[in-house]
Amino acid sequence: MTEGASLVIDLLDYIEQVEKLKSKPPFSIPAEYFVAHQHELKGLPALEFNLQDADDDVWLRVPRLQECLAPEPVEQLKPWITLPKTPEKQPELKQESVVMEGKKEVSRAKLSDHPVITGLFNEYVTSQWEPWAAAERPRRKTISRYNQLFSLQQAIASDGAETPLELVWGIGYAAWKKEDFGTPVRYPLLVQSCEISLNPTTFDIEVRPRDVEPRLELDCYAEMELPGVRQLEAFWKSTLANGANRVNPFEASSYDGVLKAAVGHLDQTGSYEARTDDVTPPSPGDKLQVTNTWVLFARKRSGDIFIEDVRRLKKTIERAPTLPPVIRGFVERGEDTVRVQPSQPFRGLSTSDGGAGTFELYFTAGLCRRLGRGPSPTGVARRSTQDPGTLGFAFCRVWPPGSGSRARRRLPESSPVSSTHP
Structure with missing residues (x-):
């Protein structure tokens, strides 16, 4: 590095740490904006993950689906049945049927006088309603996730660069209730900032990683005053410097080493678990437990913008062949005479x-x-x-x-x- 660069970087490190003191470190994933754990998205129809080609890298694509209405019952059953719009509720059989012409009642009949209606209702529920509801429930979940992400995308797009929200992809969900520390940890170790966009042709929601480095979020562990935080930060910096491929939640080799190192530095009694079938996040226990599961969530980004600027400035200073006098002036002694x-x-x-x-x-x-x-x-x-x-x-x-x-x-x-x- 050029003359004075190390002193400037030390000063920027100090500024970064002071800025972190102004914000409360997160221990849990915020749920007020948007959150979707891996097990909640796994298996939903029409969702696509990890779409890569030479020019694009899409981690999640959510299509714009339409609701499918429940099948129509036979004409004889229609006056006796109440069909809900959602598959979460069951159809109901009326005890009495009233036929109206405009506002005038034409006829009234009781279910007890028409035993064949009960048989038609049971056959409809078994052969038509239940198969439709079983297929439509996960489809409605996909539609719900699309609507949530669409609202988030519109909020971020309308505010532009000044939006207080960002969408991030958390990798390596960690859970821990440390002894003698009141707040449990339910937060991913690695966080990749993402951009969310609306495909102008298909109107699909697409989530891509932004062209910024992922962050190893250790603020909550620094709040616990764990001695291994500094060593883990140094390990992460060397990993970023030597890593050929960026972190990808769908490629275990891109993050396994960091998560295992995190367990070793933060809690020697902790464990790292690579889950495949059951990707439900673990509950906090007396030992640190880190899994390979991921979570997509939105959070406020106000505190991170300035810190990211400081980090980019440090990298620029490291690469700069010379420093302008105005930058060196921050760390050099001033003149003794006025x-x-x-x-x-x-x-x-x-x-x-x-x-x-x-x-x-x-x-x-x-x-x-x-x-x-x-x-x-x-x-x-x-x-x-x-x-x-x-x-x-x-x-x-x-x-x-x-x-x-x-x-x-x-x-x-x-x-x-x-x-x-x-």
């Missing part, structure tokens, strides 16, 4: 005149003067709008996260913020 800075003229909204060397003014003159004094942590602005990148960087660091793209659109096109903040 330099007198020359006065700088500005022109802006209220003044259009200016001589040679006049700078364009987008913010207050005092702010621009302070930002323009040299390559230091407080001098992150260039002295000209010809290279506004650093001023945009400085402003974006204090830009309120809730301001959104609508507020940024009010800035002029040549503004440093509009040119550096998407």
